[in-house]
Amino acid sequence: xxxxxxxxxxxxxxxxxxxxxxxxxxxxxxxxxxxxxxxxxxxxxxxxxxxxxxxxxxxxxxxxxxxxxxxxxxxxxxxxxxxxxxxxxxxxxxxxxxxxxxxxxxxxxxxxxxxxxxxxxxxxxxxxxxxxxxxxxxxxxxxxxxxxxxxxxxxxxxxxxxxxxxxxxxxxxxxxxxxxxxxxxxxxxxxxxxxxxxxxxxxxxxxxxxxxxxxxxxxxxxxxxxxxxxxxxxxxxxxxxxxxxxxxxxxxxxx
Numbered sequence: 001x002x003x004x005x006x007x008x009x010x011x012x013x014x015x016x017x018x019x020x021x022x023x024x025x026x027x028x029x030x031x032x033x034x035x036x037x038x039x040x041x042x043x044x045x046x047x048x049x050x051x052x053x054x055x056x057x058x059x060x061x062x063x064x065x066x067x068x069x070x071x072x073x074x075x076x077x078x079x080x081x082x083x084x085x086x087x088x089x090x091x092x093x094x095x096x097x098x099x100x101x102x103x104x105x106x107x108x109x110x111x112x113x114x115x116x117x118x119x120x121x122x123x124x125x126x127x128x129x130x131x132x133x134x135x136x137x138x139x140x141x142x143x144x145x146x147x148x149x150x151x152x153x154x155x156x157x158x159x160x161x162x163x164x165x166x167x168x169x170x171x172x173x174x175x176x177x178x179x180x181x182x183x184x185x186x187x188x189x190x191x192x193x194x195x196x197x198x199x200x201x202x203x204x205x206x207x208x209x210x211x212x213x214x215x216x217x218x219x220x221x222x223x224x225x226x227x228x229x230x231x232x233x234x235x236x237x238x239x240x241x242x243x244x245x246x247x248x249x250x251x252x253x254x255x
Contacts (some may be wrong), residue, residue, distance in 0.1 A: 001046055003036040027051050041176035041185045049174060056085060058166040063211045064094055068110055070206040076168075085168035089198040093146050094127040094138060094164065096210040108209045109153075115207055116147070127210055137162045137187070141202055152201050157194045158189065160187040167198075176238055181227035184235045191239065195246040 002008060011030060018026055029047045049057070056078075060066075070092070073082070081090060093116065099102050109115040109124070126143050129135045138245025140161035145153055165172075173192050179185040194200075215228040 001031050001033060001040075003033045005032065023160055023168060038180045039182045039185075040177070040180045040184075042179045042189070043177045045175045045189075046177060052169050053082045055169060056166060056244065057169045057172065058164070059172070060164050060208075062166060063213055065105065065108060065211055066092070066208055067112075067115075067206050069106075073203075073206055075247040081166075082168070084201070086171060087197070088201050089167035089172070090152075090201045090203050091141065091163040091165050092203050092206045092208060093141050093143055094208040094210060095124050097212065098125050098130075099123055102209055103212055105211065109207075112205050112207070120157050124209075127208075132251065136160060146202055146204070150204050152203050152252045153204055155200050157190070159191060160184065162187040163200075163201075165190065165193070176242075177239075178234055179231070181231055182224045183228065185229040188235065188238050188242075192242045192246075195243050197246070 002011075008030065011028060011077055015026075015028070029051070031047060045059070048065050049059075056074075058066075090171060095102070100124055101121070102108050109118055115124065126135070127138055129138070135158060136158075140155055140158050141163055142153075142155050145155075173189070173196065173219070175185070176192075179188060
């Protein structure tokens, strides 16, 4: 998402760097901003979604890194996941470093035992679980169950839960592009899948770690608050429209 044409050179350099390392498994979609004041995250997500050719897709922010064994796990369990994907979507819990822990990719835990060790040392924590953070977005996953279990389990959806989801490419609805300011842009998408009666499953043993970075301009709390009324009004409109379209009670999500 480029706010001026001069930033294109940065993307060109990134492509050259990836190619120099022999990487070919990437696909960039460049979008030039008409109005740099907007945060059209859902439009960008849909554009990223459009070239996907695989049968399943992981809807993941670029700053969340799966553990090194997750891809092998997906290949091994593909037949089971694919069989369930017409009615289920899947997720894994996300974590972030604290007190100097997991501050670079070289320090990310390689597997669940290493992760649990960092948790005990207070070097890592569930993402956004601190004071005045947005823990409600991920607490729905029931992290205590994930710590204890070695099998997939279902969690109960609650608004505004918004974990990173993996599912069948053809079954997952697109994002609502009317959300052009920060807030509820990803949460509406997960809610839509709840209205469509998807089950939400947490996969065992694997996890995401947040890659530390500077906050973007849109993350400024003052800028977020400028459009809060508009966001809340649109959210209620979306709940009514998508819940009704799915044939359910838009307050409860039940048919």
